[in-house]
């Protein structure tokens with residue numbers, strides 16, 4: 001019989017403290033520099049790898065933590081250190097999770113280690129789904145994958161955009177459409193191994209925040225991949241496509257069809273991965289809140305610290321309350337994923353929505369509490385505010401999270 005507890009165990013607390021040390025001693029002092037440079041912070045990733053923080057083993061350990069809170073605790077701590085550097089360190093995990101969710105055991109064993117490399121030979125991975133005309137509407141992807149039976153090869157053509165680590169990664173995971181008529185159900189994911197001809201980086205984006213994280217277009221021009229690079233394998237894909245075609249035919253004939261297990265599986269994966277992104281947002285919010293709390297206690301105006309004014313103290317009370325509420329939502333959804341609870345109210349999306357909006361709001365309040373100083377790069381809160389803004393956009397915008405929640409709670413196809 002399990003008992004209710006919000007106490008992380010001693011192992012999780014030890015990981016948290018270890019990561020906090022790295023965030024405070026290595027990330028914090030380097031954050032402003034890499035934000036200005038807008039380059040991939042190789043020395044920081046290297047140091048994370050040397051300590052075992054940038055490693056498959058570390059993420060696997062947190063990912064399989066039975067309570068579910070291993071990943072949220074790790075993300076919060078790293079992003080408390082700095083979001084741009086944090087994303088540079090954890091960006092690879094996006095692609096790793098896609099392999100874990102869709103790959104065979106053999107594919108996971110082959111590719112996951114190659115995505116991280118070793119401290120002496122670092123590797124990165126990128127997950128490429130978004131396209132210029134397919135952002136929130138993933139079903140509109142145009143990148144095409146065509147199978148050539150004679151050579152057992154897949155040929156990929158298209159342009160991906162907004163890919164974290166895109167073009168500088170060693171391993172790219174690319175989502176492409178195999179049967180455009182089937183929309184999202186006609187898509188599959190492919191591994192593009194290191195050095196594959198035809199894959200090139202397009203423009204690298206100059207961003208508002210998380211500037212130490214590389215974001216770029218990825219162009220696929222007749223990229224030829226051996227059959228074994230299809231995640232999950234051909235047999236499984238053929239079965240899935242056949243089911244989708246049957247369902248499409250059934251729907252066209254007016255039978256109404258049923259909600260596909262493929263779509264449900266994809267939704268379950270999103271629900272399970274979104275809390276991790278929410279935890280990153282909490283890290284940023286907590287960092288900004290701490291700066292503001294400290295500042296409010298020391299900045300004197302009208303002969304008293306500004307925190308002595310209810311107007312300022314209440315702002316801090318609300319900031320802390322929303323941060324803690326976000327963490328509870330994130331931990332609940334992570335625990336639900338780890339214990340295979342059904343996400344009947346889209347609790348994963350809920351946690352990402354609330355934490356993302358909270359980070360943007362809390363960092364804005366922090367800037368206000370710091371007055372003119374909050375507006376300068378002498379203090380970190382303006383960077384935190386810029387960094388936080390992505391958390392209402394990527395991994396599903398806030399509007400898309402609301403759409404998913406609204407559909408889950410109503411059972412209606414809300415548009």
Ligand SMILES: Cc1cc2nc3c(=O)[nH]c(=O)nc-3n(C[C@H](O)[C@H](O)[C@H](O)COP(=O)(O)OP(=O)(O)OC[C@H]3O[C@@H](n4cnc5c(N)ncnc54)[C@H](O)[C@@H]3O)c2cc1C
Nearest residue numbers: 127128129130135136162163164215393394395396397399
């Ligand atoms: C820094 C960064 C890193 C990223 N990393 C990756 C990555 O590694 N891999 C990857 O594949 N993608 C990545 N993305 C892409 C990201 O997931 C998309 O930007 C996001 O899904 C939104 O898509 P979009 O930008 O095309 O916006 P759009 O979909 O065009 O949305 C524009 C606006 O319309 C709203 N909107 C759209 N549809 C609806 C609707 N039905 N109801 C209500 N409102 C709606 C949106 O909420 C938004 O406010 C990244 C993006 C950024 C900026």
